[in-house]
Amino acid sequence: RGTPKKIKLKIMLRNCLFCLLYIFSACSFNRNTQDKGAAYLQGEWKETDVPFTGELVEFKQRDFKFTCDSFYLVLNNFSKADFALDTCYKSGKWKEYAKGTYTLTGDTLHLKGAYASKSFKLKTSPCYTTGVFDETLLLQSQRDSQLVFKSFTSGQIVLKLQKRLVCNSQSL
Secondary structure (H helix, E strand, C coil): CCCCHHHHHHHHHHHHHHHHHHHHCCCCCCCCCCCCCCCHHHHEEEEECCCCCCCCCCCEEEEEEEEEEEEEEEEEEEEECCCCHHHHHHHHHEEEEEEEEEEECCEEEEEEEEECCCCCECCCCCCCCEEEEEEEEEEEEEECCCCEEEECEEEEEEEEEEEECCCCHHHH
């Protein structure tokens, strides 16, 4: 037995140990290696024609870069809405950036990552969107220099190949 202070200290230590064990059992390390990804995706792709831009109040034009199993995305945003009081939106034209990894299951492309800064580093600016980037696209057609996806949030996305890239297997 012991004094009330010692008993409280033992209970606190036991609870802290329990919490640490719980935290460490719930965590897992990120994998150290990169997958090769889909060969036909490797490259720099640009969404060249966004349908109905004249009728839309807001729209995005996307620039993708796929390297191995990673993606880098530039979202070129356009808006006719008045953001006059907000300096982030620069007269209705602004860019956002996201990066992460993708998985391809059948005809479904799942992009999972985070919004990033212009240099694709951790985003610290309060402007625009922050946090997790998570989007699923359905591949509708694939040609050597064109990909057509259906976005569940923004409709059809037609990407034109700008530059072919090859996953560097030496870094895998």
